[in-house]
Amino acid sequence: MLTALGVDVGTTNTKVALVDVTVPRVLAVASAPTPSPRDAATVLAGLVARVLPAGPAPVAVGIASMAETGVPLGPDGTPRGDWLRWDGHRAGAAAHALAARIGRADLFAATGVRASAKIPLATWEWLRSHDPDALHTAAGTGRWAGAADLVGLLLTGRLATDHTLAGRTGAYRLGRPGDLPTAFDADLLAEVGLRPSQVPEVLAPGELLGPIVDGPFTDAGLAAGTPVTIAGHDHPVGTWAAGVRRPGEAADSVGTAEAVCTILASDPAPAPVAAAGMSLVRTVTGEHPALLAGSSSAGAAVGWWLRTRASGVDVDALMADVADLGDAPLDLLVLPYVSGRQTPDPDPTATPRVLGAVDGRSTAQATFGLLAGLALQARRMLDEQSRLAGTGAPSSVAVLGGPMTANPAWLRLKARMSPTALRLVAEAEPVAAGAALLAADRVGALDGAAPAIPSSPVPRTGPGADVVDALARFVAAAREPAR
Known part of the structure; x- marks a missing residue:
């Protein structure tokens, strides 16, 4: 083993x-609420100590994470405060200012990301005026x-990152496949008053970060x-781990947020x-x-629904009742936009709406409408990616993430x-498993190509005329101006 x-x-x-990593299969997993930066070493070392007894000593360690989230560090590497997260919404005005200064279209063409409140480039601009001691003063010693x-x-x-995470910051140029930049862009950093020495190095694809040093993790058994x-970035790592590695294939990764990724043969025009x-x-x-x-x-939308529409209900029993509805009619749908809509038709003011009459329906029937709306939102994202790429529906779609294994309905x-057949990656922790697989692959520990996490076909009954009609109603309602 x-x-x-x-x-x-x-x-x-x-x-x-x-x-x-030879099967691959998870031998042991331990989890905890994501700790503050100051507590990260203690919490992670504790999690490591819990899983190591399940098998032989690991040949390598791989790290994946959410993107657009970070923390300023002092000169000694000590975090200055809590995470500045992707969902904080603090830097909207800063993002607009950057877009006006750099050019919204020019920034996207250079980096592949939009000027929005979630990107670190906007956060760094926000820090310059709201907390300059974090990065911009003290002789620029902050990182x-x-x-x-x-x-x-x-x-x-060693402080370094990879291109999939650097690429979410707004300060890393996209580069050509097979020829990616190995550093953040100095000019883009200068726009927010930073220098390359204040951000991580960028590792080349496959490059190792370095060896574990003595400290809390060796005390934990590594x-x-x-x-x-x-x-890398959690969603692309999970996509790769699911075996989605060739143009025309797609992955739908579901967790607190959802990401749909379609691999392309060539870059589409950036503006659309x-x-x-x-x-x-x-x-x-x-x-x-x-x-x-x-x-x-x-x-996040399921959590909102349970808090506002099904408070006090046994969640497992509710979802079992939803599953028992099978392929019920799609006459009630929920637009599940609890924090606006990023795509398609971006609208930060979008709010949840119920299409159809709720009166007289059970909680399970109404919840069926919420899950149908979430499924239609994912379908919209897949359809839009096919349109942008100028191709038909993807040849395959891998679905992964804990909610998909835990919620059959x-x-x-x-x-x-779905416009095409799905296959379910049943592993409950595909991103952690994918990070381990990538680590083993990058140290040359595997014979041949890295295997994918096992998956199985998902039975399907659609899409039929009812789905086509439901999708049309869903899209038309989503495009209506906010009331």
Whole structure:
């Protein structure tokens, strides 16, 4: 047996998994609410200690994380405050100012990301006026660490990131597949008053971060000298782990947020991608371009629904009742935009709406409408990516993430709405497993190509005429001006 360790620093929880990378399968996983930067070493070392007894010592460690999230560091590497997260909405005015100064279209063409409140470039501009001591004063001694970058620093003493995370900041040029930049862009950093020395190094695809050094992680049982890699942005890491590695294939990764990623043969025109609210990215190996669409209305929308419409209800029993509805009519749908809509038709003012009459329906029937709306939102993202790429529906779609394995009713509706057959990656922690797989692959521990996490076909009954009609009603309602 050959093992590697995968770390996934998520929006809600952080997971550490010991993975048999030859199968692959997760031997043990431990999780905790994502800790503050100051507590990260203690919490992560505790999670590592819990999983290591499940198998042989890992040959490598891989780190994946949410993107657009980080923390300023002092000269000694100590975090200055809490995470500045992707969903904080603090930097909207700063993003608008940057777009006006740089040019909204020019910034997207250069970086593949839109000028929005979530990108660190806007956060850095916001810090310059709201907390200059964090990065911009004291002779510029402050540095920025993304979530995965901080974990890598704690493990190895080196601050670096990979291109999939750097590419979400707004300060890293997109580059050509197979020829990616190895540093943040100095001119873009200068726009917000920073220098290249204040941000992480950017590792080339496949480059290792370094060896584990003595400290809390060796105390937890990891061997000093074990190689570490920054696996990358959680969604692309999960996409790769699911075996979605060739043009025409797509992945739908569902967690607190949802991301749909379609791999392309060539770059589309940037302006329509930006207008659609999507990003143009590179795969974790750097070989192919890809379109990435994000929605905050996934697990977060389910949580909102349960708080506001099903408070006090046994969730497992409710979802079992929803599953028992099978392929019920799609006459009630919910627009699930609890935090606006990023794509398609970006609208930060979008709010949840119920299409159809709720009176006389059970809680399960109304919840069916919510899950149907979530499935239709994912279908919209897939359809828009196919349109932007100028291709037909993807040849395959891999669905992954804890909610998909835990909620058969949601998965059934997703398969019913999909333009093509789905396959389910049933592993509950695909990102942590993918980080471990990438680490083993990058140290040359695997024979041949890295295997994908096992998946299985999802039975489907659609899409039929009822789905076509429901999608049309959903899209028309989503495009209506806010009331």
